[in-house]
Amino acid sequence: MLRNSDSGFGSATIVLHWTIAVLILGLTLLGFIMRRTEIDPALQFSLYQWHKSFGFTALGLAILRTAWWFIERSPAPVAGLGPLEHIAARMAHSVLILLALVVPLAGWAVVSASTLNIPSFYFNAIVIPHLPLAQSETSEAFWTFAHALLAYLTLGLVVLHAAAALYHHSIRRDEVLVRMLRPSFGLRRSRTLDAHENDDTAVERK
Amino acid sequence: MMIPRGQTIRAIVSFALLAFSAAPATGARAPALADAAGNYRIASSSVIHFSIAQVGGGGGIAGNFAKFSGGFRLDRDNIGRSSVEFTLYPESVRSSERRIENFLRSSAVFDTANYKTVTFRSTSVTQTGPDTATVEGTLTARGKARKERFAVTLTDWNRRSISFTIRGSIRRSPYGIDVGTPIYSNVVEFDMNIRGLRR
Ligand code: HEM
Numbered sequence: 001m002l003r004n005s006d007s008g009f010g011s012a013t014i015v016l017h018w019t020i021a022v023l024i025l026g027l028t029l030l031g032f033i034m035r036r037t038e039i040d041p042a043l044q045f046s047l048y049q050w051h052k053s054f055g056f057t058a059l060g061l062a063i064l065r066t067a068w069w070f071i072e073r074s075p076a077p078v079a080g081l082g083p084l085e086h087i088a089a090r091m092a093h094s095v096l097i098l099l100a101l102v103v104p105l106a107g108w109a110v111v112s113a114s115t116l117n118i119p120s121f122y123f124n125a126i127v128i129p130h131l132p133l134a135q136s137e138t139s140e141a142f143w144t145f146a147h148a149l150l151a152y153l154t155l156g157l158v159v160l161h162a163a164a165a166l167y168h169h170s171i172r173r174d175e176v177l178v179r180m181l182r183p184s185f186g187l188r189r190s191r192t193l194d195a196h197e198n199d200d201t202a203v204e205r206k
Numbered sequence: 207m208m209i210p211r212g213q214t215i216r217a218i219v220s221f222a223l224l225a226f227s228a229a230p231a232t233g234a235r236a237p238a239l240a241d242a243a244g245n246y247r248i249a250s251s252s253v254i255h256f257s258i259a260q261v262g263g264g265g266g267i268a269g270n271f272a273k274f275s276g277g278f279r280l281d282r283d284n285i286g287r288s289s290v291e292f293t294l295y296p297e298s299v300r301s302s303e304r305r306i307e308n309f310l311r312s313s314a315v316f317d318t319a320n321y322k323t324v325t326f327r328s329t330s331v332t333q334t335g336p337d338t339a340t341v342e343g344t345l346t347a348r349g350k351a352r353k354e355r356f357a358v359t360l361t362d363w364n365r366r367s368i369s370f371t372i373r374g375s376i377r378r379s380p381y382g383i384d385v386g387t388p389i390y391s392n393v394v395e396f397d398m399n400i401r402g403l404r405r
């Protein structure tokens with residue numbers, strides 16, 4: 001259902017995970033295009049504003065996600081996962097949770113420290129105030145660098161994280177990816193457990 | 207850029223009529239339109255200032271143009287037959303920082319690579335008070351010509367020169383310059399101090 005269970009993720013975790021994933025990947029691509037490619041300056045201005053609005057959305061969801069992560073129990077590791085794998089995954093997930101907060105905060109700092117002083121007009125509806133940072137060229141340059149570095153670092157980690165998920169799905173053929181796609185309902189949970197008890201098929205495939 | 211409203215200004219304003227009033231001068235010190243009439247060249251000491259408000263208040267964008275040229279003629283008999291023509295070179299825009307100037311020059315705003323000038327040519331002048339008038343004319347920017355209106359106030363006058371403040375609120379979207387709206391207002395406020403030197 002909404003909540004996680006012992007064996008799988010609830011729909012709240014799943015929806016947050018994939019919405020944030022799409023936002024982060026989209027914002028990285030958008031950030032790269034708007035900053036690093038030759039585009040029409042009027043279009044560039046709009047893309048910056050879209051980037052900020054979607055970026056704030058990502059920040060809001062990441063805050064929810066973090067709160068949820070602390071409140072909600074984590075499902076037990078998928079059967080067949082070694083303890084080292086489990087620790088590595090756990091660490092990667094903690095860092096991803098943290099980066100999903102820090103990257104947009106650094107973006108907000110760029111906008112706040114910039115001497116251009118361009119307001120953040122969230123989807124042309126509400127003005128989001130600047131963070132209380134002194135506006136100067138050096139401060140802006142620092143936060144621009146930090147935001148970019150952290151964003152591309154996040155991208156790198158996400159690539160590893162996604163590759164691990166695909167590896168589990170295609171090579172190890174375990175539940176890791178599937179349980180982040182399908183919410184675990186009480187009913188399905190027992191079925192999943194059945195599948196695990198009936199290990200013959202898995203053995204056959206190997 | 208604003209003219210301080212001080213004593214000096216009040217003193218000048220009392221002259222004001224002076225230049226614009228069609229009534230004959232009564233005192234020796236009162237310059238009449240007949241005296242102010244003539245051809246003037248716009249002095250480079252004039253200031254062409256503009257500002258654009260931003261959402262939520264705060265600075266917005268402001269700047270001025272360093273390079274411009276033009277002249278005007280005050281008609282001896284009828285202020286309404288006076289005329290003005292003005293050219294400014296947006297390449298010379300000055301603002302708080304280089305990034306803003308370059309953005310204003312770019313294809314997003316003035317597109318100076320393709321349009322070197324912004325011009326204004328008056329079509330009518332209407333006196334609205336002893337020292338005020340409205341000037342209507344054709345403003346051409348980025349190849350688009352539109353009718354615009356400016357409010358003129360006489361601020362200073364002597365034998366060789368005459369000064370006005372000229373204010374106008376120009377909507378920029380009709381010229382194809384809607385970039386940045388609604389964060390930045392569609393309305394550009396022009397606040398100019400124009401000094402004319404008698405030719
Ligand atoms: C998870 C959310 C975000 C991600 C993944 C992200 C990603 C990126 C990336 C990849 C760049 C290009 C960096 C470069 O190549 O130099 C960038 C630039 C930028 N981002 Fe973000 N961003 C996010 C959130 C935000 C937020 C919330 C804001 C502001 C409110 C923001 C403001 C900016 C600005 C202003 C730039 C351009 C910096 C410059 O041109 O100097 N970003 N972002």
Ligand code: HEM
Binds near residue numbers: 094096100165177180
């Ligand atoms: C785009 C490709 C992505 C794929 C294929 C993917 C896949 C997965 C999968 C399969 C899991 C479940 C692991 C398990 O069963 O324990 C998971 C968990 C997680 N993912 Fe992703 N993910 C992606 C992107 C992201 C992004 C961009 C973030 C960024 C913040 C992220 C953060 C997390 C976190 C924090 C968890 C742990 C969930 C928890 O334990 O509550 N993922 N991901």
